[in-house]
Amino acid sequence: LAARLLKLRYLILGSAVGGGYTAKKTFDQWKDMIPDLSDYKWIVPDIVWEIDEYIDLEKIRKALPNSEDLAKLAPDFDKIAESLSLLKDFFT
Numbered sequence: 127l128a129a130r131l132l133k134l135r136y137l138i139l140g141s142a143v144g145g146g147y148t149a150k151k152t153f154d155q156w157k158d159m160i161p162d163l164s165d166y167k168w169i170v171p172d173i174v175w176e177i178d179e180y181i182d183l184e185k186i187r188k189a190l191p192n193s194e195d196l197a198k199l200a201p202d203f204d205k206i207a208e209s210l211s212l213l214k215d216f217f218t
Contacts, residue, residue, distance in 0.1 A: 173180070191199075
């Protein structure tokens, strides 16, 4: 029984190592298929690469409302539906 369990353990360990190697090899192949775009850097204006010098993105992020504030501003669709049904009942 112990020999069988040891074999099972080595089978699982071997398949994990083999699977990891195969995944790394596949990832490297995919990475090699991506074209090198450094030659086309001239297409994008220099201002895009230097935008953080001109615009303080952290200041803008702090000025924008967070998701809780935006949720408070969103209309309550249940109340709107209730009002529309009352209006429909009134006209019928």
